[in-house]
Amino acid sequence: MPLTNPWLAGPSPDRELPQDVLEERILNLLSAHNTAVIATVSADGSPVATPVRYFSLGFEIFYTSWNDSVKSRNLRRDPRVSAGIVAPLVGQASSCGAQLFGTARTLERDDPDADRYWEAVRWQADHVERGRSIDDPPTDPLTVITPTRILYTEHWLRRDGYRPRQVWRRA
Template structure:
């Protein structure tokens, strides 16, 4: 039987992708998708995973949510959060996704820190879908995940000799922009 992707055979390479290239791939994934599964911590310590339609600004993802929702209540009690974003999967060669590990914060609509996020938020399509006017933006708060670590997976990287799983962490203040793993 012929192999369609012979470069997938054998052990995976372990080379680290240069930081600039990794960041470009992460930003591409964040910009070309809008569905994440967000995991929060329930009061009993168990996980709760919820799909959300997100927007992104840099490496942060954010969405609107009612303060009374289970995920919002969970995040007020414990801001630790993870999110998974995945591209459509056809086979191993197309495997591409991102796990975001970070801290969530919620900003009310009138919070001055929310301005840039609201400008980047794609709320108009949601309003049209729900029959709401475009003259009044949502009043729901925004929940923002600031990542402290991201695990990017792309098996196509193997073709170029790079490990299919790459770790991103924010640069320490004053650090060189050379890749970190």
């Protein structure tokens, strides 16, 4: 049987990507996708995973959420959070994604810090789809996830002699 990706066979390389290359690949992934699974900690300590549509600025991702949602209540009690983002998977060679580990904060619409994030949210299409006027911007809070560590996985890196899992840490 022919081997379609011979570079996937054998042991994984252990070389680290240069920091600037790793950061570029992470930013590309965050910009090219818009769905993440957010994991929060419930009151009894069990994990709660929720899919969300996110937006990104740099290494931060953010999404709209109601203050009384389960994930928002969990984050008020414990701001630790993990988010998983994955590219469509066709096979081992296409395996690519990131796990973000950090903390979350909620910005109310009137918070001065919220404006810079709201500028990156494409809310107008949602308003049109729901029959709302685009003259009335949303008033929902934003939840911003600031990662301290990102585990980036891309098996295509093996082709160039780099390990498929790379770790980014906030400076």
